[in-house]
Amino acid sequence: xxxxxxxxxxxxxxxxxxxxxxxxxxxxxxxxxxxxxxxxxxxxxxxxxxxxxxxxxxxxxxxxxxxxxxxxxxxxxxxxxxxxxxxxxxxxxxxxxxxxxxxxxxxxxxxxxxxxxxxxxxxxxxxxxxxxxxxxxxxxxxxxxxxxxxxxxxxxxxxxxxxxxxxxxxxxxxxxxxxxxxxxxxxxxxxxxxxxxxxxxxxxxxxxxxxxxxxxxxxxxxxxxxxxxxxxxxxxxxxxxxxxxxxxxxxxxxxxxxxxxxxxxxxxxxxxxxxxxxxxxxxxxxxxxxxxxxxxxxxxxxxxxxxxxxxxxxxxxxxxxxxxxxxxxxxxxxxxxxxxxxxxxxxxxxxxxxxxxxxxxxxxxxxxxxxxxxxxxxxxxxxxxxxxxxxxxxxxxxxxxxxxxxxxxxxxxxxxxxxxxxxxxxxxxx
Amino acid sequence: xxxxxxxxxxxxxxxxxxxxxxxxxxxxxxxxxxxxxxxxxxxxxxxxxxxxxxxxxxxxxxxxxxxxxxxxxxxxxxxxxxxxxxxxxxxxxxxxxxxxxxxxxxxxxxxxxxxxxxxxxxxxxxxxxxxxxxxxxxxxxxxxxxxxxxxxxxxxxxxxxxxxxxxxxxxxxxxxxxxxxxxxxxxxxxxxxxxxxxxxxxxxxxxxxxxxxxxxxxxxxxxxxxxxxxxxxxxxxxxxxxxxxxxxxxxxxxxxxxxxxxxxxxxxxxxxxxxxxxxxxxxxxxxxxxxxxxxxxxxxxxxxxxxxxxxxxxxxxxxxxxxxxxxxxxxxxxxxxxxxxxxxxxxxxxxxxxxxxxxxxxxxxxxxxxxxxxxxxxxxxxxxxxxxxxxxxxxxxxxxxxxxxxxxxxxxxxxxxxxxxxxxxxxxxx
Numbered sequence: 001x002x003x004x005x006x007x008x009x010x011x012x013x014x015x016x017x018x019x020x021x022x023x024x025x026x027x028x029x030x031x032x033x034x035x036x037x038x039x040x041x042x043x044x045x046x047x048x049x050x051x052x053x054x055x056x057x058x059x060x061x062x063x064x065x066x067x068x069x070x071x072x073x074x075x076x077x078x079x080x081x082x083x084x085x086x087x088x089x090x091x092x093x094x095x096x097x098x099x100x101x102x103x104x105x106x107x108x109x110x111x112x113x114x115x116x117x118x119x120x121x122x123x124x125x126x127x128x129x130x131x132x133x134x135x136x137x138x139x140x141x142x143x144x145x146x147x148x149x150x151x152x153x154x155x156x157x158x159x160x161x162x163x164x165x166x167x168x169x170x171x172x173x174x175x176x177x178x179x180x181x182x183x184x185x186x187x188x189x190x191x192x193x194x195x196x197x198x199x200x201x202x203x204x205x206x207x208x209x210x211x212x213x214x215x216x217x218x219x220x221x222x223x224x225x226x227x228x229x230x231x232x233x234x235x236x237x238x239x240x241x242x243x244x245x246x247x248x249x250x251x252x253x254x255x256x257x258x259x260x261x262x263x264x265x266x267x268x269x270x271x272x273x274x275x276x277x278x279x280x281x282x283x284x285x286x287x288x289x290x291x292x293x294x295x296x297x298x299x300x301x302x303x304x305x306x307x308x309x310x311x312x313x314x315x316x317x318x319x320x321x322x323x324x325x326x327x328x329x330x331x332x333x334x335x336x337x338x339x340x341x342x343x344x345x346x347x348x349x350x351x352x353x354x355x356x357x358x359x360x361x362x363x364x365x366x367x368x369x370x371x372x373x374x375x376x377x378x379x380x381x382x383x384x385x386x387x388x389x390x391x392x393x394x395x396x397x398x399x400x401x402x403x404x405x406x407x408x409x410x411x412x413x414x415x416x417x418x419x420x421x422x423x424x425x426x427x428x429x430x
Numbered sequence: 431x432x433x434x435x436x437x438x439x440x441x442x443x444x445x446x447x448x449x450x451x452x453x454x455x456x457x458x459x460x461x462x463x464x465x466x467x468x469x470x471x472x473x474x475x476x477x478x479x480x481x482x483x484x485x486x487x488x489x490x491x492x493x494x495x496x497x498x499x500x501x502x503x504x505x506x507x508x509x510x511x512x513x514x515x516x517x518x519x520x521x522x523x524x525x526x527x528x529x530x531x532x533x534x535x536x537x538x539x540x541x542x543x544x545x546x547x548x549x550x551x552x553x554x555x556x557x558x559x560x561x562x563x564x565x566x567x568x569x570x571x572x573x574x575x576x577x578x579x580x581x582x583x584x585x586x587x588x589x590x591x592x593x594x595x596x597x598x599x600x601x602x603x604x605x606x607x608x609x610x611x612x613x614x615x616x617x618x619x620x621x622x623x624x625x626x627x628x629x630x631x632x633x634x635x636x637x638x639x640x641x642x643x644x645x646x647x648x649x650x651x652x653x654x655x656x657x658x659x660x661x662x663x664x665x666x667x668x669x670x671x672x673x674x675x676x677x678x679x680x681x682x683x684x685x686x687x688x689x690x691x692x693x694x695x696x697x698x699x700x701x702x703x704x705x706x707x708x709x710x711x712x713x714x715x716x717x718x719x720x721x722x723x724x725x726x727x728x729x730x731x732x733x734x735x736x737x738x739x740x741x742x743x744x745x746x747x748x749x750x751x752x753x754x755x756x757x758x759x760x761x762x763x764x765x766x767x768x769x770x771x772x773x774x775x776x777x778x779x780x781x782x783x784x785x786x787x788x789x790x791x792x793x794x795x796x797x798x799x800x801x802x803x804x805x806x807x808x809x810x811x812x813x814x815x816x817x818x819x820x821x822x823x824x825x826x827x828x829x830x831x832x833x834x835x836x837x838x839x840x841x842x843x844x845x846x847x848x849x850x851x852x853x854x855x856x857x858x859x860x
Binding site for chain 2: 242244249256263281289292376
């Protein structure tokens, strides 16, 4: 790009950024939050439920009012398209609008609403971009109704996954396939489009869902990648027996063995804190779980994450060693149940988002953006396998998410939308 | 007692012991086990259920066939009385016939059936004792349907407790009082008798429900006392948060804190093994109990027992210290939910049971009896506050009880009944 071209592109991005409207954004977030909104401020809008379909209908109408064309694919991912001067692969932004059984108004929804705000800001700035700009609503990011999560984005990238996903059933024995078909039937006016289409890039704006930005006092975060994660289930079998009648030296207490293992695991994780390793033993099921019976069976889970894949692999080996050496007389079965390698967003995309965030913070006289990794999964994790991808974060108050009390200061939400507007405009070419 | 009197008493006890009939005992155990018997060999006969009332009816008929008078008290404790030459306070034996939701055929039932076998053996030996001999069926020893356990024996000793017990409700909202009244109404032919009547003594024969006798290869155990016990509930509150997004150093992980506490508790308990201290952390409830959420709330129980009350009190103080020092940022609430001081059976009674067991083992060419303490509660624990009390144990295979697979070698059951016959005869005066 020539120097004057670059200056023009930045000037256009500045103009779009300045058209982002704080009150319009506030209203749009509140309007979408009505679909499944609860008295406690939370939102209950699990994927492809009736209330999710109503929310999608509302978004379709908003997009059409902006002059966008609307399309849907075989996984019920929705696309709102603002045409470009050319028909080149579009720049894609957006996120998801489904929630956990009870979630907040921002997780996912914010990225979609901010995407529509960018389209409106482009309109208000009178700018037609070179490439089309699209806002996507990915289906079933949360995975709470149908597991796993990120079905929509992962199937878009690899459509062969869809058949397997369609067979997954929810707690009421409805299949994901049936739910997708009902959604498609409910929108007969929305044309179908192919999955796996080429994209110029994907930029996802999301709340952090963690405390790093708030702790640092910084309103915008440039996500450089997503941590790798490994999940395990550990089953420890001992012998249940009477707590009063069984001498200590002949017990095979499954929980006592687990306590030894867990104690060593935490100690080894603490030794590796510099690597950014995160260890959570989140789920525990003890049997027979009676005050006066020695635990005979314990099952617990291990969630280990690290941005450094080498450090994670090393801790994995240490973990296996600990389980073996602290089993005592118990029988220990370790089962790996999930693994995801780390995602590293391409430097060019990270640099673009960094420029957008830095410019936004500069204009608002706010502290410069922070680079950080995401501990949570996002649709961007899958898109990164398909096209140049980036993410940016705004803070989450107290790091709380997946909870009715999830919140972000509105001023930060505006900054996030402004940075997104800047980045999308720069990438789409003004 | 004069030397010749003692010799006569021992000779009479020997005669009764020798009348204990192995096959009759086997048949009686099997017959009682039919009431609530299951295909897996277990027995489901919770207190004062229809099946428990049928079992009691069966026992009443057996006792009457033996020429016993039958009486019932206000807590539905049943008494089968074989008259003595005098009307002095009787020698009481027996136990309970209620079971856990699923128990075995021996826990409690064995002591009652063996008591009736002793009455039959007295009959067959043609011996009328000086004192009456009674067999008791205590109501609700298990405490699984209505808590706490040992309602019948504790109310017998302290009838003021009955009013409170009557108000306790089971899972179907039936009160213990209603259940007792229904039992009394179902036996209009059984005369009522007062509680808290004077007794010459109480001797309870029971399965060990632990592994000590089996491990030692000894068929009979003389119970010198019952361990003291303290029960606690520990509630630890941290902050639930996303396992992926929350850095280790700002977590308030309730389970991680509990692991530290539990690790120290087990270590301190291990240091005190010589005192006979027993520590069980049996019940764990973790919230929200999700693989990828840091535990925000954990509740666990502490069951600590020791035959040495001083050692138990010392460990109690150490425990409080550990909970305080390993709380970290969590909030810890300790709640004492039950305490029972140790029971020491009087030496004279222990000596009598020791003589009975030793004589039985000698006649059967078996290893000499072992003195041991009971880790479990028994009705004898309450009776010890009322009259001279003793207990004897037979082994439990693999120490298993409260389980359909609860078993004792029949030869050992016979030895237990023989020792009981000897001890009762000696105490009742032949």
